[in-house]
Amino acid sequence: MVKMQSSSVIGTLSGPGSRPRNKLWKKVWKYRALYLMLIPGLVYYGIYVYGPMYGVIIAFKDYNFLKGITGSPWADPWYKYFKAFYDSPYFLPIMRNTLLISLYKLVWGMPPGIILAIMLNEVRNKAFKRVVQTISYLPHFLSTVIIYGLLIALLSQTDGLINQWIKSFTGEAIPFLTSTDWFRSLLVSSGIWQNVGWSAIIYLAAITGIDPTLYEAARSDGAGRLRMIWHITLPGIRNVILLLLVLRLGHVLDAGFEQIYIFYNVHVYPVADIIDTWVFRVGLEQMNFSLATAVGLFKTLIGIVLVVGANKLARRWEGSIW
Known part of the structure; x- marks a missing residue:
């Protein structure tokens, strides 16, 4: 009796939550060729568009080319250059x-x-x-x-x-x-x-x-x-x-x-x-x-x-x- 109740509980917990996830993976697998073609574009934007956003912190630092971004001191006050x-x-x-x-x-x-x-x-x-x-x-x-x-x-x-x-x-x-x-x-x-x-x-x-x-x-x-x-x-x-x-x-x-x-x-x-x-x-x-x-x-x-x-x-x- 206890086993049946526990299995039903597990089923209710895992069943509804897993169905959308399974559907998602099935959809991804169905269109896997399109997703594979999407990867180079995502890599490009990640490296050349979103990656350089790290350099935005230069606006809040007294940037020194020799010390680099991490080695340069923070501007005082932070809005100094603005x-x-x-x-x-x-x-x-x-x-x-x-x-x-x-x-x-x-x-x-x-x-x-x-x-x-x-x-x-x-x-x-x-x-x-x-x-x-x-x-x-x-x-x-x-x-x-x-x-x-x-x-x-x-x-x-x-x-x-x-x-x-x-x-x-x-x-x-x-x-x-x-x-x-x-x-x-x-x-x-x-x-x-x-x-x-x-x-x-x-x-x-x-x-x-x-x-x-x-x-x-x-x-x-x-x-x-x-x-x-x-x-x-x-x-x-x-x-x-x-x-x-x-x-x-x-x-x-x-x-x-x-x-x-x-x-x-x-x-x-x-x-x-x-x-x-x-x-x-x-x-x-x-x-x-x-x-x-x-x-x-x-x-x-x-x-x-x-x-x-x-x-x-x-x-x-x-x-x-x-």
Whole structure:
């Protein structure tokens, strides 16, 4: 009797708890090939993405390259380098430049990709559509150095092609590349030209996922192309637009280091110097790794806050990431 009771107790304890576990292992074994293919990616991210996060503690230490991370003393107070960044006379100018350039890229950079995708979707000549799509996304594969070289060839104050035309009409060239009035416009417009085709591919993929019967129903009701774009196409890709917007908000404090570092010069520092370029000059060129790490951690925390906040807002339109 006692044995029967004990066995029933063991069965009740082990049975329900083991069933989900057995189901899990059966599922893993069933898709073992996919999990095996996943391992290299997990190893890569573990070593090169999550492993280096250990170095974040440099932001809270008086880091000495010879002593290493563990041998370097802790900063006193712990927020020493965060305060140094905040108290810097460059804090407000570089924050303003970073936010303005990111905002310009966000506001002016997203609509062209959406518009181009919709225009390509409306084209019925497939050959023409392929040619335009290929030409539009080819600049995405050009390096920023080549883009800047093209701008120099076109806008150089001395022998740029466009400036030669301007000089022939007005008698005076415009210093596009060294003018604080023109720098941000050139930065944003060249970025749009380089990436508009690549962005359009993403939106085109989203448009192809829209149920074609919706267009047929709208057409039978007498709706024109503009009506169908406004009431079917745009709502159909709304989730993708919100997703990309949330992801871009997470990088709002990046503003494009590579592009700005190649484009800027001493004449445009007042409108071009951003957080990353300042950190590169002050933190890395002067070997102040603690300050560079502190600013990087500051950017990451702000990015997390923006992504979480934007994701909560996007939930109202069913476009959240999680």
